[in-house]
Amino acid sequence: MIAKISALKPGKWFPVGALATSLLLLAGCSDDQPQQQQQMPPPAVSVITVTEQEVGNYQEFVARSEAIDAVDIRARVDGFLVKRNFTEGGLVEKGQLLYEIDRAPFEAALKGAKAQLASSEANLTNAQKNLERSRDLVKKGFISQADFDMQTSTEAQAVAGVEVSEASLETAKINLGYTRITAPFKGEIGKSTYSVGNLVGPTSQPLATLTSMDPIYVTFQVDERQLVSHLLDNSAAADNPEQAPIENKDQFKLSLTLPNGQEYNQPGTFRFADTRVDEGTGTLTLRASFPNPHGVILPGLYVTLQAESNTLKLSPMVPQAAVQQNQSGHFVLVVTAENTVATRQIELGRRMGAMWVVNKGLKAGELIIVQGLQKVRPGAKVSPNMVTVNPTTGTITPNQKQGN
CATH class of the missing domain: 2.40.420.20 (conserved putative lor/sdh protein from methanococcus maripaludis s2 fold)
Structure with missing residues (x-):
């Protein structure tokens, strides 16, 4: 390009200065571009x-809810169901009448037991009077000692007869009471296995299942390594009074996360720790209880238990x-x-x-x-x-x- 510029005729006008300036500017831009890129501000x-x-x-634990009390309601005497006094799946109170079995045979048995007792008591009264007369007669020599011994034996048999009749009467009363089946505690009752009119008895299947709901247990397991570490820490604290006091069940806050991820609004309390580690799983079973006034936590749910110490x-x-x-x-x-x-x-x-x-x-x-x-x-x-x-x-x- 320089050769071409020098070849231009002096007499012809050409902006040589402008061309030189343009070339210098181009060279300057080419040199400054990398510098501008390097000087970009940090992000x-x-x-x-x-x-x-x-x-x-x-710490969090996978846990499972369990009912504190769960019983099978069974018939203890044979008879026909005549009444069912609850709604399946509903809440029943302690002592509430659940089933009634036909009472007529048991009321008749009770009357018979009462009559038998009265007869036995009459026999005893007669035997006691005969024995008292025999005691005076044997002293005077009017009867032999053998006859007196016989009267003594008769009186003893009459005493035993009264005791047997009393026991029969008590059994009749108990059996009559068994015709009214009541709830042993407050809880929710499940499906009734039998309908009114069915014959039931001690060998029948459970009539229904009653489950307590409030409070409810939450059972979880602690790994043996965590357990040993905790026990060693407690042991060291016990040996050194200057260290923090040993943590116990009252120094932890227990909370639950329900299966839907929602936090449960009731705090829990430690209730039980097993006395041995399970050899198969290498874990120790612990149990806490939570209030469950609205029955939100059903038995058998998988929940997440959170344990946080009060020491912050x-x-x-x-x-x-x-x-x-x-x-x-x-x-x-x-x-x-x-x-x-x-x-x-x-x-x-x-x-x-x-x-x-x-x-x-x-x-x-x-x-x-x-x-x-x-x-x-x-x-x-x-x-x-x-x-x-x-x-x-x-x-x-x-x-x-x-x-x-």
Whole structure:
């Protein structure tokens, strides 16, 4: 191009200066483009400052609900059902009449037992009078000792006869009482196996099943490793009075999550721990009870039991939006003092609303990224903007005053 420019005739007008200036500008643009790309501002990300909250030691268990009392209602005497006094699947009160068996045969048996007792008592009275007369006669020698012994034996047999009649009368009363079958406790009763008019008895199938509903048991298992660790901690605390007191059943808060994911609104209480570890599963069975006034928890439900100690400690909290996962586990992206991104592996604890408790890997005061995660990588520079996260809903809102 320079050769062509030098070949131009001096007499012909040409803007040589303008051409040179244009070439210089083109060369300058070509040199500045990479510099402008390198000077691009770092990406903006939304960050929060990690805060701490007092939480207790927390653990979740898969559990199953069980009725405290469940019995099969059975007939204890043979007879025809004449009445059923409940609604299947309904609630019955303690002592409520459930079934009635035909009473006529048992009332007749009771009358017969009463008559037999009266006869036995009359025989006893006669035997006692004869024995008293024989006692005077044997002293005077009017009867032999053998006759006196016979009268003594007759009186003893009459006493025994009265006792047998009394027992028969008591049995007749009991059998008559068995014709009225009542509820042994308050609960919900299931389907009736027999209808009115059926012949039932002690060998029949259960008439119905009665199940208590309030309160209700929740049974769960603790792994043997957790059990041993807990026992060792308690043992160390017992040997060292300066340590915290041993945790017992009253130092835990128990709560439930129902199968639909909803939190149950009644707290529970520890009731029972088995005395041996199951050899097949390596677990120890424990039991808690929960109020169930509205019958929400039916026996046999799979639920999630949460146990949290009343002893609280400060733990870092992070929003769910900030937590990611890789092959090494969960992690968050931390912004350093130099506004550089760093990966931080963490160990998560319980979930509280839209927040996670962090057991290990993070401390209060550190900055973590909650928005713009896809725009950055470890080691990159970022421009952090402070935001606020609602701990209940997880909603992210910019701060009124940005810390620029």
